[in-house]
Amino acid sequence: MMKDTAEKMKLVTHFIAGYPSLEASFDTAKGLIDGGAYALEMQMPFSDPSADGPVIESACRKALEAGFRVGEGFKLIERIKAYADVPLYVMSYSALVFNMVVQGFADRALAAGAAGLIIPDLTPGTDEGLYEAGRRAGIDVVPVVVPGVSDERLSEIMAEKPDWVYLALRSGITGSYTELDAENLGFLDRLKKYDAKIMAGFGICTPEQIETLKPHCDAAIAGSFIVNRLSEASTEKGGSGIMHAAKDAVEYLLGE
Amino acid sequence: MDKYNNFFGDFGGRYVPEVLRAPLIELENAYKDAVEDPDFLAELAEFQHTFIGRPTPLLHAVNASTELGGADIYIKLEGLANTGAHKINNAAGQALLAKRMGKKRIIAETGAGQHGVATASACAKLGLECVIYMGTEDIRRQRPNVYWMELFGAEVRGVESGSRTLKDAVNEAFRDWTASYRDTHYLLGSALGPSPFPDMVREFQSVIGNEVSEQFAASEAEQIDAMVACVGGGSNAIGFFSPYIEAGAPRLIGVEAGGRGEGRGNNAVRMDDTGRPGIVQGYKSCFLLDEDGQVLPTHSISAGLDYPGIGPQLAELGRSGRLEFQSATDDEALEALKFFARTEGIIFAMESAHAGAAAIGLAKELGKGRNIVVNMSGRGDKDIFISAAALDGANWKDFLQEEAGRIR
Numbered sequence: 001m002m003k004d005t006a007e008k009m010k011l012v013t014h015f016i017a018g019y020p021s022l023e024a025s026f027d028t029a030k031g032l033i034d035g036g037a038y039a040l041e042m043q044m045p046f047s048d049p050s051a052d053g054p055v056i057e058s059a060c061r062k063a064l065e066a067g068f069r070v071g072e073g074f075k076l077i078e079r080i081k082a083y084a085d086v087p088l089y090v091m092s093y094s095a096l097v098f099n100m101v102v103q104g105f106a107d108r109a110l111a112a113g114a115a116g117l118i119i120p121d122l123t124p125g126t127d128e129g130l131y132e133a134g135r136r137a138g139i140d141v142v143p144v145v146v147p148g149v150s151d152e153r154l155s156e157i158m159a160e161k162p163d164w165v166y167l168a169l170r171s172g173i174t175g176s177y178t179e180l181d182a183e184n185l186g187f188l189d190r191l192k193k194y195d196a197k198i199m200a201g202f203g204i205c206t207p208e209q210i211e212t213l214k215p216h217c218d219a220a221i222a223g224s225f226i227v228n229r230l231s232e233a234s235t236e237k238g239g240s241g242i243m244h245a246a247k248d249a250v251e252y253l254l255g256e
Numbered sequence: 257m258d259k260y261n262n263f264f265g266d267f268g269g270r271y272v273p274e275v276l277r278a279p280l281i282e283l284e285n286a287y288k289d290a291v292e293d294p295d296f297l298a299e300l301a302e303f304q305h306t307f308i309g310r311p312t313p314l315l316h317a318v319n320a321s322t323e324l325g326g327a328d329i330y331i332k333l334e335g336l337a338n339t340g341a342h343k344i345n346n347a348a349g350q351a352l353l354a355k356r357m358g359k360k361r362i363i364a365e366t367g368a369g370q371h372g373v374a375t376a377s378a379c380a381k382l383g384l385e386c387v388i389y390m391g392t393e394d395i396r397r398q399r400p401n402v403y404w405m406e407l408f409g410a411e412v413r414g415v416e417s418g419s420r421t422l423k424d425a426v427n428e429a430f431r432d433w434t435a436s437y438r439d440t441h442y443l444l445g446s447a448l449g450p451s452p453f454p455d456m457v458r459e460f461q462s463v464i465g466n467e468v469s470e471q472f473a474a475s476e477a478e479q480i481d482a483m484v485a486c487v488g489g490g491s492n493a494i495g496f497f498s499p500y501i502e503a504g505a506p507r508l509i510g511v512e513a514g515g516r517g518e519g520r521g522n523n524a525v526r527m528d529d530t531g532r533p534g535i536v537q538g539y540k541s542c543f544l545l546d547e548d549g550q551v552l553p554t555h556s557i558s559a560g561l562d563y564p565g566i567g568p569q570l571a572e573l574g575r576s577g578r579l580e581f582q583s584a585t586d587d588e589a590l591e592a593l594k595f596f597a598r599t600e601g602i603i604f605a606m607e608s609a610h611a612g613a614a615a616i617g618l619a620k621e622l623g624k625g626r627n628i629v630v631n632m633s634g635r636g637d638k639d640i641f642i643s644a645a646a647l648d649g650a651n652w653k654d655f656l657q658e659e660a661g662r663i664r
């Protein structure tokens with residue numbers, strides 16, 4: 001485990017706006033920040049999150065059943081940014097972005113204080129103008145790639161000149177553990193020739209994985225692992241436990 | 257019409273995560289190649305003839321037409337296709353294509369269970385492993401089909417997410433596919449989803465409309481004035497209409513599920529002023545969405561029409577006015593079911609009965625000397641638990657209780 005805190009890996013922590021409630025998701029964000037997260041990835045719940053596994057799917061459903069609205073998501077960003085100035089990335093699906101008109105979504109996210117957008121089902125070439133809208137608004141649009149994407153396609157994606165690129169470490173949906181092997185680590189090294197910084201995630205749930213990733217990328221992303229910790233906390237201790245659970249989860253992953 | 261369009265006006269396209277981009281390009285290329293290959297087309301024709309039982313009859317519904325006293329109704333009996341619905345046309349086409357692509361495993365979603373049964377049957381016949389995703393609400397509603405799928409050797413996986421119906425089964429199939437595409441083909445069951453599915457499903461279903469053209473030309477009647485089909489995702493409708501779309505005639509009428517009537521969550525009517533442009537499940541089309549763009553719940557007595565989106569080509573044809581849309585309520589569908597059973601001795605699937613209901617109204621409206629062709633996309637055996645409960649509840653309940661007591 002890591003000893004030198006100065007060399008600590010950057011951790012991007014995922015959470016879901018409105019889960020388990022709007023207030024509790026604010027507490028979650030505070031806990032993640034206090035635990036030492038480098039950045040936050042805030043998921044705007046969508047009714048049909050087909051790239052997500054059961055943990056995130058059911059959390060999004062609960063947020064929507066509790067009445068979550070997209071407008072509240074943007075206001076939540078404002079509150080989080082007032083609490084601490086950490087980079088915040090908005091993750092969601094094309095349906096919600098398209099609904100606000102793509103430029104409108106980008107502008108609103110920027111106005112709220114977001115640093116970037118992660119919309120996995122709007123990819124370069126079929127992005128409904130998302131990358132252009134991001135450039136116009138001055139907000140980073142982060143492409144999501146997977147190992148196995150061809151060099152040709154990779155250059156197409158990187159031609160959008162994103163500040164960050166998100167590598168999903170394996171195919172499939174969010175949730176289950178990912179083995180770090182020659183294939184995905186090798187792919188990370190292939191990404192290095194581009195200017196974009198690399199965040200890598202999907203199935204990150206141990207400090208060992210993060211240690212392994214460290215020489216290969218700029219940040220690790222943890223998602224379902226944190227949501228799991230939160231759902232345990234919210235059933236066991238009630239709302240007040242959430243913030244601590246979030247903080248503990250980050251500290252655990254950072255090897256503290 | 258081109259065999260591959262990708263977009264239909266503004267609708268259609270391919271809005272998927274990067275991981276599914278390559279598998280969809282692979283599928284697009286395999287599809288384009290196969291539909292131009294005489295060997296593949298001959299293999300498909302042979303399968304249609306010997307396994308599906310094509311051509312299916314075009315019935316002149318003389319008794320029904322006489323009783324209504326209006327236009328003549330012709331019924332395309334897709335329900336006589338093996339496994340009981342038009343779904344097998346597409347399942348067979350895609351299963352043969354998957355085999356040609358070297359895929360070993362097939363996954364599919366199903367609502368009414370007809371697409372699941374068709375897929376499981378084709379997989380049994382062609383020696384492919386088969387997994388069917390089905391919402392647990394639909395499993396309850398269409399239990400007989402679950403039993404048949406399992407008998408064909410398919411694994412039926414219940415889907416507990418969302419509304420536990422067709423759209424959630426589609427999500428779950430996509431989740432499977434993002435991890436399994438290397439050896440697995442996702443056999444999507446309607447003319448929707450990311451391209452090439454809407455084009456491919458239309459082509460495999462166009463056999464319905466092509467047969468109608470030939471059969472009608474051979475009949476004594478002069479010309480078709482209107483064609484009527486029910487629209488869930490839209491596969492039976494687009495296949496039935498396809499030879500006629502580019503010509504200005506006949507009138508083409510799609511019938512959506514009017515459910516319990518107006519109001520959010522009571523129906524699955526998307527092509528009224530209720531639906532809005534959106535991007536969901538990989539394609540741009542008209543969807544039932546709330547103010548934030550979240551997908552709204554739907555209701556229909558027929559599981560196959562209980563879906564918040566519509567195939568992109570149909571949405572575009574609706575926008576351009578080439579296609580007219582109507583809806584039929586749950587009760588109207590039940591009435592049509594009874595009417596055609598009594599007059600013609602045929603049992604419409606609950607989905608198809610929506611088209612039957614619209615045809616009854618249209619026959620009166622158009623009047624004598626005109627001809628209507630209605631697509632009976634499936635037969636109603638699978639609906640026994642729904643129709644018997646709705647039409648003869650007390651006796652049916654007694655029967656079920658007795659039967660349950662008899663099983664040890």
Ligand SMILES: Cc1ncc(COP(=O)(O)O)c(C=O)c1O
Pocket residue numbers: 341342343367368369370371445446447486487488489490491492493559560561605607608633634635
């Ligand atoms: C008999 C029958 N008709 C129609 C449908 C609706 O699908 P589509 O609109 O794709 O034809 C279904 C779907 O399950 C069905 O089983």
